[in-house]
Amino acid sequence: MAASCYHAAVPDETRRSFLDAVLWTSLAATAGACLAPVPFYLLPPADARTRSRAVARKRDALPVGSHCTLMVGSTGAIVVNDGTIRAFDIRCTHTQAPVTWDGKAMRFVCRMHGAVFASTGEPLSGPAKAPLKPLSVEVTSGGDVVVSD
Amino acid sequence: MAFLLLASLALAQVERIDRDERCVECHVDEADVVKASVHGAAKVGCVSCHGADDVNLSQKSGNPHRKTSTFRMYRRQNLAEDCGSCHIAELDAMRPTGHFKATKWGNDQPRAMRGCVACHAHHETARAERGPIIKSCQPCHVEEPRIITDAAEWSEGMDALSKRLGEAAAALARFERRPGINARPLKEAHAAGNAALAEGRIAQHGLGFKAMEADRSRAAGSLDAAYNRLTSDERAFGRRWVWLMPFLALVLTSMILVRTQSRRLTS
Amino acid sequence: MGWFGERTGVSAASVRERMARRLAPSSAVPVVTGTALVVLVLTQAVSGSLLAMYYKPAWDRAHASVESILAAIPLGWLVRSVHLWGAHLILVLSLAHLLRTFWRGEYRAPGDLRWIVKVLLLAIAAGLAITGQVLPLDAEGHGGALVAGSMSRAVGAGRLVQGGDEPGDFMLGRFFAAHVLWLPAAGLALLAGHLALVARRAPAEVQAGPTTLECVGLSGLATLAVLALLAVFAPAGLGPAANPLEFKDEKPLWFFLPAYQSLKFLPPLAVVAGGAVFFAGALALPFVAKRWIRVAGAVALSVALLLGTAGALSNRTIAGMHFNNHGLPASR
Numbered sequence: 001m002a003a004s005c006y007h008a009a010v011p012d013e014t015r016r017s018f019l020d021a022v023l024w025t026s027l028a029a030t031a032g033a034c035l036a037p038v039p040f041y042l043l044p045p046a047d048a049r050t051r052s053r054a055v056a057r058k059r060d061a062l063p064v065g066s067h068c069t070l071m072v073g074s075t076g077a078i079v080v081n082d083g084t085i086r087a088f089d090i091r092c093t094h095t096q097a098p099v100t101w102d103g104k105a106m107r108f109v110c111r112m113h114g115a116v117f118a119s120t121g122e123p124l125s126g127p128a129k130a131p132l133k134p135l136s137v138e139v140t141s142g143g144d145v146v147v148s149d
Numbered sequence: 150m151a152f153l154l155l156a157s158l159a160l161a162q163v164e165r166i167d168r169d170e171r172c173v174e175c176h177v178d179e180a181d182v183v184k185a186s187v188h189g190a191a192k193v194g195c196v197s198c199h200g201a202d203d204v205n206l207s208q209k210s211g212n213p214h215r216k217t218s219t220f221r222m223y224r225r226q227n228l229a230e231d232c233g234s235c236h237i238a239e240l241d242a243m244r245p246t247g248h249f250k251a252t253k254w255g256n257d258q259p260r261a262m263r264g265c266v267a268c269h270a271h272h273e274t275a276r277a278e279r280g281p282i283i284k285s286c287q288p289c290h291v292e293e294p295r296i297i298t299d300a301a302e303w304s305e306g307m308d309a310l311s312k313r314l315g316e317a318a319a320a321l322a323r324f325e326r327r328p329g330i331n332a333r334p335l336k337e338a339h340a341a342g343n344a345a346l347a348e349g350r351i352a353q354h355g356l357g358f359k360a361m362e363a364d365r366s367r368a369a370g371s372l373d374a375a376y377n378r379l380t381s382d383e384r385a386f387g388r389r390w391v392w393l394m395p396f397l398a399l400v401l402t403s404m405i406l407v408r409t410q411s412r413r414l415t416s
Numbered sequence: 417m418g419w420f421g422e423r424t425g426v427s428a429a430s431v432r433e434r435m436a437r438r439l440a441p442s443s444a445v446p447v448v449t450g451t452a453l454v455v456l457v458l459t460q461a462v463s464g465s466l467l468a469m470y471y472k473p474a475w476d477r478a479h480a481s482v483e484s485i486l487a488a489i490p491l492g493w494l495v496r497s498v499h500l501w502g503a504h505l506i507l508v509l510s511l512a513h514l515l516r517t518f519w520r521g522e523y524r525a526p527g528d529l530r531w532i533v534k535v536l537l538l539a540i541a542a543g544l545a546i547t548g549q550v551l552p553l554d555a556e557g558h559g560g561a562l563v564a565g566s567m568s569r570a571v572g573a574g575r576l577v578q579g580g581d582e583p584g585d586f587m588l589g590r591f592f593a594a595h596v597l598w599l600p601a602a603g604l605a606l607l608a609g610h611l612a613l614v615a616r617r618a619p620a621e622v623q624a625g626p627t628t629l630e631c632v633g634l635s636g637l638a639t640l641a642v643l644a645l646l647a648v649f650a651p652a653g654l655g656p657a658a659n660p661l662e663f664k665d666e667k668p669l670w671f672f673l674p675a676y677q678s679l680k681f682l683p684p685l686a687v688v689a690g691g692a693v694f695f696a697g698a699l700a701l702p703f704v705a706k707r708w709i710r711v712a713g714a715v716a717l718s719v720a721l722l723l724g725t726a727g728a729l730s731n732r733t734i735a736g737m738h739f740n741n742h743g744l745p746a747s748r
Contacts, residue, residue: 043575044586069661076660090661095566095684096582097559098663111663112559113680114741126741127680328486328493328651393648400641407633414436415627 053148059085059139065103070147077135077147082106082119087147089133093123099132108132163215167201169194182272198231226253228264242355260289279304303358303365307349310369314342317376330382338375342368435629443619444626448635449513450614455636456506457607459643461600463499471551473592475585478553479657486654497647505643507545507671510538518701518713526617528702533610535698540603545671547595550588555666558658561587563668563679570685667727674720677727680742694720 052073062068067080069090076090080101088108090098097112107124108117115126122131135149166172172195173180183189202220205213214220221231229252233240243249251262268282279301286297317339325332345368352361421427439447470489472481485492514534517523523531549560561583568577579586655666668676678687694716701709726743733739740746 042579044579046575046581071661078661095679096562098659098661100663112562113676127683129683328497328653331487333487389648393644396644397641400637400644404634404637407630407637411436411627411629411633414432414629415438 051149053146056087056137056145056147059143059145062145065106067101067103069098072135072147072149075149077149078108079137079145079147080108080119085137085139085145086119086121087135087137088121089135089149091133092117092128093130093132094126094128162207163203163205165201166204167196169196172196172199179272183274186272186274188274193235228252228266232265238351239354242352246354246356248356262289279308299358300356303353303362306362306365306369307346307353310342310346310349310365310372313369313372313376314339314346317342317372320376320379324379324383330379330386332379335372335375335379338368338372342372344368435627435632437619437628438622438625439619439628439631440622440625444631446513446516447628447631449509449516451632451635452639453506453509453513454607454611455639456502456509456643457603459498459640460502460506461604463495463502464596464600466495467499468596471592473551473589475553475588478551478588479654482552482554482654486652493651494647497651498643500652501643501646501650503545503548504670505639505646506541510541514538515717518710521710523702525702530610530613530617531702532699533606533613535695537603537606537610539695540599540606542671544595544599544603545669547591547599549669549672550591551595552654553588553658554655555658555664556655556668559663559666560668560672561591563676563684564591567684567688570683571688670724670728673725673727674723677723677730677743680730 050073054070054072054077056062056070056077056079057068062079062081062085064081064083067078069076069078071077076098077087078090078099078101079085079087092099092110092112092115094110094113094115097110099108099110099115099117101107102109106119108119108121109115110117110126110128113127115128116124117128117132118124120131121134123129135147137145137147139145164171169180176195180195183194188194198221200219200221201217203215203217205215216222229240229243229249233243248262251258251260252264254261267285282304283297283301286300290296317335321332321336321339324330325336345365349361349365418427421430467485470481470485470492472478482496485496517527517531517534546560546564550557550564553561565574565578565583565587568574574581577587577590578584579590655664667673675687675691678690682690697712697716701713728743729739730741730743731739737745738747
């Protein structure tokens with residue numbers, strides 16, 4: 001008796017559309033559950049930072065105006081002598097292309113889009129806005145130039 | 150008398166000469182010759198070979214050199230070891246040979262050898278040329294012509310290898326990384342050939358020409374094979390348009406057939 | 417063909433009838449360029465699949481694998497040259513195909529869905545060009561990877577595009593997967609949709625003009641011939657391997673010259689925003705029915721053309737005249 005009263009109270013159209021909604025929600029939720037792992041899969045955790053050091057050259061082989069390039073760990077580095085020995089991450093701060101050193105004008109030039117940096121790493125002209133990332137450099141007692149990041 | 154002796158001693162200007170620039174002040178000609186040689190380019194100067202000496206600068210006649218213990222005037226018997234103090238590999242190659250033994254013989258022996266300067270003139274120290282060397286072999290080895298012809302053949306082979314390596318380097322510069330051409334075998338053969346040439350130049354001081362022949366001809370053989378392969382690849386690649394013609398003819402024929410079919414469809 | 421027609425509903429007679437239809441010259445042009453594009457897409461798919469059999473998508477092995485394709489694999493140079501020239505031709509023809517539609521105003525209803533699909537196809541072609549240029553990891557490819565990485569970092573999608581904090585092995589793997597799987601799948605689906613939409617619209621029957629068969633057949637065959645001539649007489653080379661310590665003066669693919677030139681005076685974020693505005697504007701075109709749209713579009717295109725020309729001329733000496741970094745004439 002009570003069941004038939006309940007059935008008469010809810011019209012068929014509402015019941016159908018309600019069940020439709022339930023069905024679509026459940027399908028959407030299933031699709032969402034299938035695709036939910038994808039963002040976690042595509043975004044890996046950040047790399048662990050390891051420090052490394054590398055020997056560039058002997059101090060005597062780096063006269064004023066000259067430069068040398070080397071890999072420090074997995075980073076490229078450039079060592080220049082403009083009076084003091086300096087080392088920088090070789091990647092331009094604009095789009096990370098390797099910069100070159102102009103020994104005559106004592107400045108860094110990026111050949112990709114024309115950014116120019118002073119010998120201290122400060123951007124002088126061109127599209128780069130941030131200075132070159134400096135790396136620590138020391139000259140050992142044996143005369144070796146050692147670069148570490 | 151004692152006073153005159155003392156005075157003459159006081160007037161004598163004996164100076165220790167231990168820098169090349171001071172030697173050059175008197176020995177101008179030798180200095181020019183050394184400067185133009187490979188030793189000059191390598192900054193090996195007077196003092197590196199002859200050592201330092203005390204020299205009486207005020208002496209007018211005779212030899213002003215005091216010939217102290219640090220001074221080395223090269224004696225034939227020690228020449229090979231002295232040059233060999235830097236040219237270690239060549240000395241090691243030369244040590245078991247009859248030439249090395251001949252440098253130790255006394256001056257009374259007719260076939261006593263002058264050591265390194267027999268082929269590489271002192272001060273000029275030029276790379277030994279084939280013609281003058283072969284001529285200088287004659288006086289001692291006049292009874293053994295086979296020895297001289299073996300040496301001449303070896304030397305000709307080395308020159309030919311050097312020339313082929315130059316041609317291979319030119320071909321590599323043209324063809325490396327060109328599409329359709331595999332330059333890697335020639336690159337490897339070129340590196341091996343250079344190594345064989347360098348090794349041969351040192352080992353030939355050991356005089357075992359027949360034994361070294363095998364290595365050198367192997368390197369030359371693989372170099373030739375790689376070079377020929379590369380040039381034939383390049384010729385074949387140059388004929389690629391010949392293979393294109395049939396394809397273009399096929400495309401043209403298909404186009405004509407498309408036109409014909411189109412006419413048939415609309416007529 | 418009756419056997420086939422019974423099962424698929426496509427009979428020989430209906431195909432013949434469709435092929436015999438004559439087209440007015442103005443309707444024939446998009447059929448010609450469109451057929452050329454379809455043929456090129458097919459050749460790209462085939463040549464790309466062949467290249468993928470020998471290419472190794474690892475940062476330290478990619479360049480060597482392409483070198484061996486060129487040198488050691490028989491006819492590898494031909495497959496690579498076909499793929500490279502096919503890419504250039506697809507970019508040129510898609511731009512021409514799209515510009516014609518734009519200029520004739522055919523992006524308005526009922527051609528608006530077709531227009532949107534065309535713009536999306538151009539975006540996919542651009543994506544294929546970006547990802548494909550990086551894969552050989554020569555100097556050009558390395559530069560492309562660096563720029564793509566910095567642009568993605570500028571919009572915050574750095575970890576997604578690079579698979580890490582900087583361009584490297586993971587980025588190459590992602591670009592390879594995108595170039596070989598994601599983008600071609602999306603592109604083929606869109607192409608099928610586009611062809612279905614085009615087939616539905618029957619152009620007016622005319623009495624004189626080339627038949628559809630002629631347009632399709634001759635255009636497709638001519639494309640094959642042009643592609644073969646280009647691939648054989650101007651085969652693709654390969655620059656030296658990417659060096660993280662040195663950047664030679666390599667410019668990107670001509671298609672990216674406007675972006676390259678803008679990067680010389682704009683930060684990467686602005687360039688990405690500019691490109692996004694360009695594509696959003698193109699997609700929204702059918703729904704903004706104003707006159708000045710065409711003027712705005714023409715202005716945008718001329719700006720892109722100017723930037724591209726400046727980029728091409730920059731740092732070059734042509735006929736004795738030296739051009740500086742911004743593409744302007746400069747005294748040496």
